[in-house]
Amino acid sequence: MRVIACYSNKGGVGKTATAVNLAYACAEAGLRTLLCDLDPQGASSFYFRVKPSKKLKDAAFFEDVDRFTRAIRASDFDNLDILPANLSFREFDVFLSRMKNSRSRLKKALRAVDGDYDVILLDCPPNISALSEAVFKAADQVVVPVIPTTLSERTFEQLLEFFADNGLKMGKLSPFFSMVQARKSLHGETMARLRGAHPEMFLAAELPFSTDVERMGVFREPVACFAAARPAARAFRALFEELQTGA
């Protein structure tokens, strides 16, 4: 079981779109996939038309593994289940540590219909600075969308500092450029500078700025379902393949 966290310490960078489309790519490749919607806004559940579960806001929730696993919903796609968690912050670290502990009841109960999940994708809440460390420890890979702008560059450098200060494994970080606009020279320059400063860290796949990603909200489906041949869908597929080979 591999845990992939989609994380960004900055909002509006395409984090949820990445989680949704990566989850879909995993499932389509035949991997039994669980997408945990840990974002209180429940956006990734929305894209899969899964209604947020009111019950899961209960504070005693994590004491009750059965209720937790009962909350898992099948998506309309094979191999892809959704956990519309809506966690409150104070439970988040408990959730993560138990998920990785093979002796915990949570780890044992967290199974697909036909066996263990191959991939668990976490759509993380933004601004969880106090708990980021738990995410980074639990995840095997941390996928970070970075818009190639100066502001995003600064936030990304802060994330690197956080990793260094806390002795976290840099190797887990898989940043990639998101919402890239080829026409903007600033984007090109920022990407070149970042790739130069952090050789081998950034994924090769780049997600272009795309109205298809925005239209996911209309279709309420992953991009590949309504615009499979278009650049955004191709970029998510490339991202998935790169993460697979790099894993």
Added chain:
Amino acid sequence: MTPRAPGSYLLTGPVDWQELTTGLTDLRLEQDPGEEPTSFRLLDSHDQSLRAKGAVLLEYDDRMHLLQAGGESLSQPSGPGHFPGELPEGPVRAVTEALFPLRCFLTLVEGRMCRRSLRVVDDEGKTQLRLEEIGLETAAGRLSLVTLRPLRGYDRAPALIASALAAAGAGPLSGAAVLTTLAPDLVPYVAKPDIAIAGGDSAFDVAVRTISAYLAVARANEPGVIEDLDSEFLHDYRVALRKIRSALSLFKEVFGQVQTEEMKVAFSALMAPTGRLRDLDVYLMEREAYMSRVPEALRPGLDVMFDAFAKERRSAHAALAKHLKSRAYQGRISALVTGFDHPEGFVRGEAGTEAASGLARRLIWKRYRKICKIAAGIGADTPDDEVHELRIACKKFRYLIEFFAPLFPAKSVRKLIKAMKALQDNLGNFNDYSVQQAALGSLVASGRLPTGPRGLEAAQSIGALIAVLHQEQIRERARVMETFAAFDSASTRALVARLCQHREARA
């Protein structure tokens, strides 16, 4: 945390979805347009092993679909062959090959089918339940099979649809129900019919009923033998006739003496032309087992022998098929069927009016004593003939028990048959090895093998095989005293005495 087992529901006639979905309230049904109708075949073995398991095997669009009673369905590509073992590797092959390795697939019903996928969705268009509808139609009737495929975390929609289906009269998937609707005239074939025997029935009635039932079994196998569909048609045909012949000798005082003799002659005559073909079938089925008994260098010689068997089998089958289709045979067997349909024409013997139960107890006890008497005289040096006599006595004892089984507690019958099994297997093997040696010896002497170096090679290999079979026969022979001693226990004796209500049991 698995969803409930996906269920299959069977409905006679078409599905009224409007009616079924009235209770869905905030959920609604979405239907795909449905596929073009296609043709299907419903397959099973002749003895309908799949139907007996509640399963239905459909072939359509070049695939085999096995719908199982529990709701799980298996699917795999079809193949050009007729036997389970000839299918490409797959789950349907695995199930059917385990169930009837020797039997071929038969098409029991053909018809038209249409398939359609449906979904129950909520107000946001999220699928909460997937459904599949299969409509099957033949000239005799139409039925619908609805399979629910629940999605994890969504329990309400399957529960609503399941109860609506139940209210509409849907039942669980069952092979029998499918065939009853689609092929009401199809008579299920049963190789071992249950013969009801009541305590007060006369021995004459029981004999007539038994023979009549097995005559029908024999007749039901004729077309399969003629068309050479699989080896088990002939096997069942012969087992049925053997059952009748043993009934005649077991019930020898039931019909008049001359009558019994006449019947015995008639049934022996039916049996006689089938023997060689069955022998050849058995040899050919055991090909691998024979091969493994000789060193590798001698195996090509056995191939020569098996090629000769295969060739002989073709002509033996052609001859038997011709015989079974002949007016003479058809006339003879029809006359026998008519005779047993009107048994008042038969001459009754001394025991004809005796109650079946009394006769059964008398015969079983007598036969049991005979077995014990023969066995008591068998030592390490006793001639083989006496061992054969013990084998035949055991076989007749077994037939008696099986014939009259309905009169006795099922548990006692099972216990007794189990107690006999090791002894019977031992004696059966002893006999088989002896018969096989003789048959192989006469094959070499017969001139049916090719001449020249290939014939010589075959003769050498057969010689080696005979030597191995001889050793195995000696081993079986050495075990006879031991297996009889195991059968001849105080508890078995008490069991037989109790069944027969013999005074030993009352003492």
